[in-house]
Amino acid sequence: MNPEQLRDASMLELFALEADSQAEVLNAGVLALERDPVAADHLEACMRAAHSLKGAARIVGLDGGVRVAHVMEDCLVAAQRGGLLLSAAHIDALLQGTDLLQRIGHPPGGKLDWSETDGREEIDAFVAHMAAVLDDTAAAPVPRVRAPAAGGVQAPAGPVSESDPATTPAILPASVQPRASAHDGAAGADQPEPAGTSAPTAARPHATPRDDAAFSGESDGTQERMLRVNADRLDRVLTMASEAMVETHWLHPFGVALQQTRRQQMRAMQAIDGMQALLSSPEASVARMGAALAEVRRMLGDASDQLSQRADELDQYDHRASRLSRRLYDTALSCRMRPLSDGITGYARMVRDLGRALGKSVHLELSGEHTQVDRDILDQLDAPLAHLLRNAVDHGIESPAVRRAAGKPEEGRISLHARHNAGRLVIEIFDDGAGVDFDALRATIVRRGLAQPDTAARLSQAEMLEFLLLPGFSLRETVSEVSGRGVGLDAVHDMVRGVRGNLRVTQQPGSGMHFHLELPLTLSIVRALLVEVAGEAYAFPLGHVLRAASVRRDDIEQIESQQHFRHDGRPVGLVSAAQLLQRPERAHDDAAMPVVVLGEHDRVYGVAVDRLLGERTLVVQPLAPALGKIKDIAAGSLTDDGTPVLIFDVEDMLRSVEKLVADGRLSRVRQVGPETAQLRRKRVLVVDDSLTVRELERKLLAGRGYDVAVAVDGMDGWNVLRAEQFDLVITDVDMPRMDGIELVGRIRSEPGLQQLPVMIVSYKDREQDRERGLQAGADYYLAKGSFHDAALLDAVQDLIGEARA
Structure with a gap:
C-alpha cells in the first residue's frame, strides 16, 4: 500500500463500509452456492461483489485487498463459465477470503498499513492456498488465520476426511468479533477458559464499535451515535414538518378574529351601560328602551355566533393538529426502526461454520428478516439470538451418523x-434435532438438589423445561469451548424480561426445541x-398487567395476616400502591375498589389504586441519570394534556411486595363503611375526542365539586366504565x-349499567340528531352550538343532583 494514498483514515473508512456491504452479499451468496454450486444468479452476485471490492481496494491503494479479491474473482468466474464445480474446499476458501477482506477493511488496532506489514504473511498464505485449490493441487490443510483475543469455537483437531462435507475442517471467520453487548459475558455461547492457543471464532461479520472508534479517532465514551434513515422516511418527515409550519400560520388570523369578537363584546357592554343610563334618565320611554334592548340583543347574538364559529374552528384545528402530530411522531419513530435482517446478518454463516467445527452439517432457514424492529431492541437481541442458535447447533442437532x-x-x-x-415482535427458533432427554433432565434436577426425587417425578415436561432457564444450569457434564457452563439461557431470559417481553420453551415429542420470544416492537413507546x-398519575406497562378489576369490599378476605381476593379461582394477595410508593393512602369509600393484577406463575399480586384512568400510549422518557x-x-412520560406520569418498574415493584410480605410489614388497604360512603363525591365520566x-x-x-374522569374516545370510555363506578356519563x-x-347502546345493554344516566353533548343540533341520541338511550341531549357553562351544570344537577350525596 502506498502511504501517500492514505493520508488519513477517511479513505480506509470508505473501503471498510464497502467491505461490510459486499461481505453480506458474499456470505449469503457463497452459502447458497454450497447448497447449489451452479446457481447462476448467486454466482453472478458473488462475482460482482468480489469485482467491486477489487476495484475499491485498488482505488484506496490496498494492494493486499486487490490480490485477495482477484483470486476470489478468478474462482467465481471459472465456476460461471462451467470450467469449475465448486467443492467444499472452494466454499471454505471463498468464505475465508471474505473474512480476510473485512479484516483488511477493519485492521487490528486501526493500523492503516496492516495489510502490508503484520497481515502480509496471512494474505500471501491465502492467495497461495486459493491458487492451489484452483489448480486442484491442494494437499495441505487450509491455512488458519490468527484468532482475536476473545475465545470462540475451536475446530476439531486431528485429520478429518475432506470428502465428507459434514466433517471437513471449518474455516471460521476470524477477522471480526460479535458486536459489543451488555450480554457478551453471559448471553453468548459459553466462553472457553483463556488458553495459550488461538482459536478461530464463529462470529458475526460486523466490525466492533472499538474498531470504528479507532478509525475515527474517538474513544468509546465520546463516539457519536449514528443512525441510518431511509430517504423516503426522511422526505415524509420533512413534508409533515412543512405541513406543521403551515398549520401554525392559522393561529395569527384566528387570534385576530378572537380580538374582533372581544371588541364586539365590549361594544355590547357599552350598549348595556348606555341602556342603564337611559333607565335612570327622566326622558326614558318604552320605545327608546325597546330599541336599546334590541341593539344589545343583536350585539350579543353576533358575539355568540362569532364565538361559536371560533370554537368550531378551534376544534377543527385541534383535530388537524392532533392528526398531524401523530403522523409526524409515527414517521419519526419509524426512523428508529430497522429490519431484523440488519441484526441477523451473518447468522447463517455462523451456524454453518459452527456445525462444521463440531462435525455436523447444519443449515439455517430465515423468514421474516424484513420485520421492522426498534434499533435498541435489535442491539439487545444480538447476543441472545446468537446464543440460542449456537445452543441449537451444539445441543440440538445430532451428528450425521446419528441422524442417518x-x-x-x-x-x-x-x-x-x-x-x-398484535403490536409485538414474535421470534421463533426451532430445530429438527433430538430435543431434550427428559429422563436425563429430571436426573440432573435431582442431582443438583433443585427438587426431591418424588417431586421431580411429578414434574411435567413444561415444568422441567423451566429449569433450563436457571442460572448455572447445564445438562453437560464437561465444559467445552461451546457449552457446559450454564451461563447462556438464563441471560437470554433476563434480556427478554428486561425489555418487557417473555420467553417460552417447548418441545414436541420426537422433535427439537422450540423457543418463542415475544418482545415489544420498540422501547420508545409503551401501551x-x-x-x-x-x-398523582402512574402507568403500568400493559405487557405486565394480567387484569384490571373492580374488587368488592365483601370479596376481600384476611388470610394469614394478609388481605386476599379471588382471581381465576385462586387467592391473590392484595397490596396498596400508596404503601409501595410511600404516599398517603386515600380511604376507599366505594362498594368496590380498582385493582391491577400483576405478575406471573406464583408471583401474582393485586395492587389497589385510587382510580383507573384508562389505557394510553406513552412516549417513554428516561429519568435523569443524576437521580439514579x-x-x-422505570421511566417517565407525559399524557396528551401534558400531565406528567411515572411508569412503574413492575419487576422492581414485585420484589418490593415480596420484601414487605417477608418482613411482615404489609399494611391493610384502607376502607370505610357504608355510613361514610354516603358522603362521597359523585363521579362523572367525560368521553370526548x-x-x-x-x-x-x-x-x-x-369546579362544582364533582369527581371527574376523562376518556379520549368511546372504546376508552367503555373500558373505564367496566372497571370503575360512575354516577353520570x-x-x-x-x-x-x-x-x-x-357507547350509549352498550351502556343500556349492560345489566349493571342500565340505570346509569347518560348525557350527550354534540355539535349536531338538528332535531333528527337529537332524536337519534335519545332513542339510543341517552337521558339528555345538549348541543355544543348553544353550549354554555350554566347549561351543562344545570343539566348535570338535574340528572344526578349536587356533587356530594
Whole structure:
C-alpha cells in the first residue's frame, strides 16, 4: 500500500463500509452456492461483489485487498463459465477470503498499513492456498488465520476426511468479533477458559464499535451515535414538518378574529351601560328602551355566533393538529426502526461454520428478516439470538451418523422466523434435532438438589423445561469451548424480561426445541394502563398487567395476616400502591375498589389504586441519570394534556411486595363503611375526542365539586366504565373506534349499567340528531352550538343532583 494514498483514515473508512456491504452479499451468496454450486444468479452476485471490492481496494491503494479479491474473482468466474464445480474446499476458501477482506477493511488496532506489514504473511498464505485449490493441487490443510483475543469455537483437531462435507475442517471467520453487548459475558455461547492457543471464532461479520472508534479517532465514551434513515422516511418527515409550519400560520388570523369578537363584546357592554343610563334618565320611554334592548340583543347574538364559529374552528384545528402530530411522531419513530435482517446478518454463516467445527452439517432457514424492529431492541437481541442458535447447533442437532440411523437427512435444519403479532415482535427458533432427554433432565434436577426425587417425578415436561432457564444450569457434564457452563439461557431470559417481553420453551415429542420470544416492537413507546395514586398519575406497562378489576369490599378476605381476593379461582394477595410508593393512602369509600393484577406463575399480586384512568400510549422518557435508580419506577412520560406520569418498574415493584410480605410489614388497604360512603363525591365520566372540549367540561364539573374522569374516545370510555363506578356519563357523538351512539347502546345493554344516566353533548343540533341520541338511550341531549357553562351544570344537577350525596 502506498502511504501517500492514505493520508488519513477517511479513505480506509470508505473501503471498510464497502467491505461490510459486499461481505453480506458474499456470505449469503457463497452459502447458497454450497447448497447449489451452479446457481447462476448467486454466482453472478458473488462475482460482482468480489469485482467491486477489487476495484475499491485498488482505488484506496490496498494492494493486499486487490490480490485477495482477484483470486476470489478468478474462482467465481471459472465456476460461471462451467470450467469449475465448486467443492467444499472452494466454499471454505471463498468464505475465508471474505473474512480476510473485512479484516483488511477493519485492521487490528486501526493500523492503516496492516495489510502490508503484520497481515502480509496471512494474505500471501491465502492467495497461495486459493491458487492451489484452483489448480486442484491442494494437499495441505487450509491455512488458519490468527484468532482475536476473545475465545470462540475451536475446530476439531486431528485429520478429518475432506470428502465428507459434514466433517471437513471449518474455516471460521476470524477477522471480526460479535458486536459489543451488555450480554457478551453471559448471553453468548459459553466462553472457553483463556488458553495459550488461538482459536478461530464463529462470529458475526460486523466490525466492533472499538474498531470504528479507532478509525475515527474517538474513544468509546465520546463516539457519536449514528443512525441510518431511509430517504423516503426522511422526505415524509420533512413534508409533515412543512405541513406543521403551515398549520401554525392559522393561529395569527384566528387570534385576530378572537380580538374582533372581544371588541364586539365590549361594544355590547357599552350598549348595556348606555341602556342603564337611559333607565335612570327622566326622558326614558318604552320605545327608546325597546330599541336599546334590541341593539344589545343583536350585539350579543353576533358575539355568540362569532364565538361559536371560533370554537368550531378551534376544534377543527385541534383535530388537524392532533392528526398531524401523530403522523409526524409515527414517521419519526419509524426512523428508529430497522429490519431484523440488519441484526441477523451473518447468522447463517455462523451456524454453518459452527456445525462444521463440531462435525455436523447444519443449515439455517430465515423468514421474516424484513420485520421492522426498534434499533435498541435489535442491539439487545444480538447476543441472545446468537446464543440460542449456537445452543441449537451444539445441543440440538445430532451428528450425521446419528441422524442417518434415525432416518433423518444428514443435514440438520434450524429455523428462525420473525413476525409482528398484535403490536409485538414474535421470534421463533426451532430445530429438527433430538430435543431434550427428559429422563436425563429430571436426573440432573435431582442431582443438583433443585427438587426431591418424588417431586421431580411429578414434574411435567413444561415444568422441567423451566429449569433450563436457571442460572448455572447445564445438562453437560464437561465444559467445552461451546457449552457446559450454564451461563447462556438464563441471560437470554433476563434480556427478554428486561425489555418487557417473555420467553417460552417447548418441545414436541420426537422433535427439537422450540423457543418463542415475544418482545415489544420498540422501547420508545409503551401501551400502558394509567392509574391514580394519592392524586398523582402512574402507568403500568400493559405487557405486565394480567387484569384490571373492580374488587368488592365483601370479596376481600384476611388470610394469614394478609388481605386476599379471588382471581381465576385462586387467592391473590392484595397490596396498596400508596404503601409501595410511600404516599398517603386515600380511604376507599366505594362498594368496590380498582385493582391491577400483576405478575406471573406464583408471583401474582393485586395492587389497589385510587382510580383507573384508562389505557394510553406513552412516549417513554428516561429519568435523569443524576437521580439514579428510583425504587419501583422505570421511566417517565407525559399524557396528551401534558400531565406528567411515572411508569412503574413492575419487576422492581414485585420484589418490593415480596420484601414487605417477608418482613411482615404489609399494611391493610384502607376502607370505610357504608355510613361514610354516603358522603362521597359523585363521579362523572367525560368521553370526548376533543382535548379542548374534554378539558373544558372537566374543569367546569370539577369546579362544582364533582369527581371527574376523562376518556379520549368511546372504546376508552367503555373500558373505564367496566372497571370503575360512575354516577353520570357525558359523551360526544363523533369519535374514533366507537362513537357516542354505540357507547350509549352498550351502556343500556349492560345489566349493571342500565340505570346509569347518560348525557350527550354534540355539535349536531338538528332535531333528527337529537332524536337519534335519545332513542339510543341517552337521558339528555345538549348541543355544543348553544353550549354554555350554566347549561351543562344545570343539566348535570338535574340528572344526578349536587356533587356530594
